[in-house]
Amino acid sequence: MTSNSYLSVKALTKYIKRKFDADPHLRDVYVTGELSNVKVHSSGHIYFTLKDDSSRINATMFRSQASKLSFKPEEGMKVFIRGDVNVYEASGAYQLYAQTMEPDGIGGLFVAFNQLKERLQNEGLFNPNFKQPIPQFPKTIGVLTATTGAAIRDICTTINRRYPQAEILIYPTLVQGAGAAPNITENIYLANRHGFCDVLIVGRGGGSIEDLWAFNEEIVARAIFESRIPVISAVGHETDTTIADFVADLRAPTPTAAAELAVPNQQQLYQQILHYQSILHQMMTSKLNFERNRLTKLQNSYPLATPERLYRPFIERLIQVDLSLQNATKLYMMNEKSKLQTIDSKMKLYSPVHQLIAAKQQLEHRTQTLTNRMQQQLAQNKVAFTNQLRMLEALNPLALMSKGFSVAYKEENVVKSVHELEKGDVIQVTFQDGYAEAKIEKKHVQKEGEAK
Numbered sequence: 001m002t003s004n005s006y007l008s009v010k011a012l013t014k015y016i017k018r019k020f021d022a023d024p025h026l027r028d029v030y031v032t033g034e035l036s037n038v039k040v041h042s043s044g045h046i047y048f049t050l051k052d053d054s055s056r057i058n059a060t061m062f063r064s065q066a067s068k069l070s071f072k073p074e075e076g077m078k079v080f081i082r083g084d085v086n087v088y089e090a091s092g093a094y095q096l097y098a099q100t101m102e103p104d105g106i107g108g109l110f111v112a113f114n115q116l117k118e119r120l121q122n123e124g125l126f127n128p129n130f131k132q133p134i135p136q137f138p139k140t141i142g143v144l145t146a147t148t149g150a151a152i153r154d155i156c157t158t159i160n161r162r163y164p165q166a167e168i169l170i171y172p173t174l175v176q177g178a179g180a181a182p183n184i185t186e187n188i189y190l191a192n193r194h195g196f197c198d199v200l201i202v203g204r205g206g207g208s209i210e211d212l213w214a215f216n217e218e219i220v221a222r223a224i225f226e227s228r229i230p231v232i233s234a235v236g237h238e239t240d241t242t243i244a245d246f247v248a249d250l251r252a253p254t255p256t257a258a259a260e261l262a263v264p265n266q267q268q269l270y271q272q273i274l275h276y277q278s279i280l281h282q283m284m285t286s287k288l289n290f291e292r293n294r295l296t297k298l299q300n301s302y303p304l305a306t307p308e309r310l311y312r313p314f315i316e317r318l319i320q321v322d323l324s325l326q327n328a329t330k331l332y333m334m335n336e337k338s339k340l341q342t343i344d345s346k347m348k349l350y351s352p353v354h355q356l357i358a359a360k361q362q363l364e365h366r367t368q369t370l371t372n373r374m375q376q377q378l379a380q381n382k383v384a385f386t387n388q389l390r391m392l393e394a395l396n397p398l399a400l401m402s403k404g405f406s407v408a409y410k411e412e413n414v415v416k417s418v419h420e421l422e423k424g425d426v427i428q429v430t431f432q433d434g435y436a437e438a439k440i441e442k443k444h445v446q447k448e449g450e451a452k
Helices: 009-022 108-123 150-162 180-194 218-226 243-247 255-262 266-300 308-349 352-395 397-402
Strands: 029-040 046-051 056-061 078-088 093-103 140-145 167-172 199-204 231-235 250-252 407-410 426-431 434-439
Touching (some): 108 243, 167 180, 199 255, 250 255, 352 397
Parallel strands (some): 140 167
């Protein structure tokens, strides 16, 4: 054989694959087995091995089919699978391509229910500590259900019969079908945003597990758990149990029962009020009789019979205290008055007005003293002036001139000696009543011992 007689691996694999494609029995197979090596890829594809006691086959479920599963495939789970068998050329191995998958023995919805229940329970959504109390006397009750079903009629009839004081606020809600769970969730959040309701009834009438499945969805469970308004679940009949029942603050077996749990019975309340009224009347009567007897005893007691004797010592003490207080007040007022007078005197002494008056008096005194001294000084000066005047008058040459003396001037200078004159000089001779000019013709110098 030559080398051209040998097939490549790819060619052989393609040949085998065509065989698989051509076999009609492998296009639609029903296989049961146990899941092993289950791996959920981030792309959404599920890879696993389907095995039994003696054989195994690799299998794949693509995301488009895996997203339709109502349960999560787990290790060791026995399942029924419908699909086709073909060759994966990259590895040359044949494998099962699953189209549908159902748990063995129980339905997929039941498995999904148990899986979600276990997960939410582990997260604490069923914890009784998180349950909110249902208000005893709600003013407004929100009802989330279909407006066309019997549940809304039963709920409204029951509430109006039992407690017509409450207002019913209906949130029309889809409770069955593909859009039911998002609509239930949206209305729960809407009711919380409105804040009008004191309690919410979320539910619907009976049906199959598929009909009730919206109340087993995780988004509905989390919306009920996050609701700030207490929620009463009312789904199906008493035998129907949903995830919403576990999460709700109170579970009612039927919508009618939910209405009964949401509001009190006004007839029972009325009877209860009458009962309490009777008990209260008896208690008040008994209490009044007891207090009346007690009052009578107190009124007849010694202190109350002569009450003035009780407060007489206090009156006397009050009088003494009052007198002491008056005396102390007077003494205090006297001391304070004395202090005030002392302060007033000091204030007057240091008062600017007083100091101004004293300064003014001192100024007047000094002015008077200065005036006297000036007058004295003026008198002394006047006497001295008079004496000086007399002396000047005595020495006044004019006075001498009145006696016949005259003064000679030469060139406006007084001629004091004959030696200052020369023959021919013109002099001015001043007299008492005028002057005359004269020309020196002759001068005579007086000798010692010669008479003038």
